[in-house]
Amino acid sequence: xxxxxxxxxxxxxxxxxxxxxxxxxxxxxxxxxxxxxxxxxxxxxxxxxxxxxxxxxxxxxxxxxxxxxxxxxxxxxxxxxxxxxxxxxxxxxxxxxxxxxxxxxxxxxxxxxxxxxxxxxxxxxxxxxxxxxxxxxxxxxxxxxxxxxxxxxxxxxxxxxxxxxxxxxxxxxxxxxxxxxxxxxxxxxxxxxxxxxxxxxxxxxxxxxxxxxxxxxxxxxxxxxxxxxxxxxxxxxxxxxxxxxxxxxxxxxxxxxxxxxxxxxxxxxxxxxxxxxxxxxxxxxxxxxxxxxxxxxxxxxxxxxxxxxxxxxxxxxxxxxxxxxxxxxxxxxxxxxxxxxxxxxxxxxxxxxxxxxxxxxxxxxxxxxxxxxxxxxxxxxxxxxxxxxxxxxxxxxxxxxxxxxxxxxxxxxxxxxxxxxxxxxxxx
Numbered sequence: 001x002x003x004x005x006x007x008x009x010x011x012x013x014x015x016x017x018x019x020x021x022x023x024x025x026x027x028x029x030x031x032x033x034x035x036x037x038x039x040x041x042x043x044x045x046x047x048x049x050x051x052x053x054x055x056x057x058x059x060x061x062x063x064x065x066x067x068x069x070x071x072x073x074x075x076x077x078x079x080x081x082x083x084x085x086x087x088x089x090x091x092x093x094x095x096x097x098x099x100x101x102x103x104x105x106x107x108x109x110x111x112x113x114x115x116x117x118x119x120x121x122x123x124x125x126x127x128x129x130x131x132x133x134x135x136x137x138x139x140x141x142x143x144x145x146x147x148x149x150x151x152x153x154x155x156x157x158x159x160x161x162x163x164x165x166x167x168x169x170x171x172x173x174x175x176x177x178x179x180x181x182x183x184x185x186x187x188x189x190x191x192x193x194x195x196x197x198x199x200x201x202x203x204x205x206x207x208x209x210x211x212x213x214x215x216x217x218x219x220x221x222x223x224x225x226x227x228x229x230x231x232x233x234x235x236x237x238x239x240x241x242x243x244x245x246x247x248x249x250x251x252x253x254x255x256x257x258x259x260x261x262x263x264x265x266x267x268x269x270x271x272x273x274x275x276x277x278x279x280x281x282x283x284x285x286x287x288x289x290x291x292x293x294x295x296x297x298x299x300x301x302x303x304x305x306x307x308x309x310x311x312x313x314x315x316x317x318x319x320x321x322x323x324x325x326x327x328x329x330x331x332x333x334x335x336x337x338x339x340x341x342x343x344x345x346x347x348x349x350x351x352x353x354x355x356x357x358x359x360x361x362x363x364x365x366x367x368x369x370x371x372x373x374x375x376x377x378x379x380x381x382x383x384x385x386x387x388x389x390x391x392x393x394x395x396x397x398x399x400x401x402x403x404x405x406x407x408x409x410x411x412x413x414x415x416x417x418x419x420x421x422x423x424x425x426x427x428x
Contacts, residue, residue, distance in 0.1 A: 136419030155225025
């Protein structure tokens with residue numbers, strides 16, 4: 001048994017942190033070339049991150065005991081925004097309680113009930129696309145996924161509160177890595193640009209608490225949105241703060257990530273005419289399986305979140321290394337998704353990978369895995385299929401420029417460098 005940490009860069013933690021925040025994929029690819037499937041990254045705050053990319057090592061982490069592998073602690077950077085009660089921040093019993101409360105809102109029956117509203121909102125959005133000239137489809141996707149979350153998860157209707165909340169949420173998500181890093185240092189909230197970010201979050205909270213107060217006073221028994229479901233579950237007695245934390249978690253985790261995944265999907269479809277034609281046929285015939293396969297392949301080629309971190313609460317053997325308590329073990333989506341040993345011709349856009357026999361565990365992890373797998377995975381894929389169906393029955397697509405866009409960091413996510421610029425024209 002190897003007792004030392006895996007190899008890694010000798011650069012100071014400050015430089016490794018700067019590289020990790022600004023050029024994550026390039027840094028991690030280089031480190032794998034130099035050190036293999038398991039390597040160590042050292043970040044500010046005495047954080048030791050052991051990065052994993054081999055499926056067997058990833059499965060070790062996802063199968064690990066939740067009391068030893070703390071996923072909530074691994075997401076600590078998000079605590080200032082999502083709150084201490086968030087299903088993404090908590091661990092063990094508190095996490096299990098939150099998960100059980102939220103799961104009914106994302107089961108198969110609930111997802112089928114959301115389908116019509118998703119379709120209507122998708123149709124309304126794609127109907128406003130400019131035709132015959134380049135535009136940033138990422139911007140359009142941010143609009144439609146935010147609207148779906150606000151309507152389906154919050155159950156909000158038109159009015160001053162919804163009008164005020166939309167731009168606030170956009171401001172909350174559209175921040176650079178430096179501002180995101182400031183979430184972990186409360187003292188920075190007094191200085192620009194962190195002061196503006198903190199002020200904006202307070203205003204978001206005010207609007208959300210107003211919505212929760214009004215909903216508590218209303219009859220929610222016949223409503224099917226997630227907030228109303230949580231309020232109507234007997235015996236839960238959730239506080240306003242607990243409701244706020246779960247709602248903003250679902251909003252942020254389900255809005256920006258899905259919007260970016262859709263933008264990459266249209267980016268890839270516009271550059272691959274044979275797949276575009278198959279996807280249009282699937283949209284015409286309502287073949288949701290193929291549309292979801294298209295979305296899954298875009299998620300494979302363009303991971304939105306780089307790492308799926310877990311903090312070890314005790315000394316643990318992983319990937320042949322005996323790691324001390326406090327180590328962050330992080331299955332890496334980019335490295336796992338582009339490994340030719342597990343994905344033939346990984347640079348090619350092949351939705352057929354996701355039709356038929358499932359991919360081996362640990363080779364496709366955009367939603368994490370194990371008992372902490374994203375609750376909203378099915379919601380996101382259904383939403384993506386609805387938007388693809390609405391757009392592809394209406395438009396042909398081509399890229400604004402043939403050269404593909406690269407991934408650039410925004411907060412903790414990776415987005416298309418030019419907004420996934422495409423040209424849509426009405427189908428003949």
